Amino acid sequence: MKITKTTINFAAKRNIEINTFTDEQDGDVVWFSEINEDGETEAEPMFIMYNNENDLTWKGNIYLDKSVKEELPATINSEKHLKEVIVFLSQNI
Numbered sequence: 001m002k003i004t005k006t007t008i009n010f011a012a013k014r015n016i017e018i019n020t021f022t023d024e025q026d027g028d029v030v031w032f033s034e035i036n037e038d039g040e041t042e043a044e045p046m047f048i049m050y051n052n053e054n055d056l057t058w059k060g061n062i063y064l065d066k067s068v069k070e071e072l073p074a075t076i077n078s079e080k081h082l083k084e085v086i087v088f089l090s091q092n093i
Contacts, residue, residue, distance in 0.1 A: 001055050007079050014090035017041045020051055030056055034093055068092045
């Protein structure tokens with residue numbers, strides 16, 4: 001799934017950093033990290049998703065609270081849906 005610069009900026013305004021990259025072992029992945037009060041990105045992502053051709057699918061939780069994690073979808077299939085998830089995260093982290 002293509003994640004546009006607009007969506008990355010949308011997330012950043014809500015203190016969430018989105019990084020996409022290719023990992024030799026796992027393929028294309030997306031990291032969702034928290035931006036703290038000082039404007040610094042946390043060292044580890046909150047959670048990671050696989051970036052498939054048409055959607056994002058859950059890979060794993062790093063430190064996201066269990067109650068928040070349980071509310072996240074296993075699959076995100078559009079940028080509109082991704083923005084809804086970003087808003088939810090920003091209100092619950």
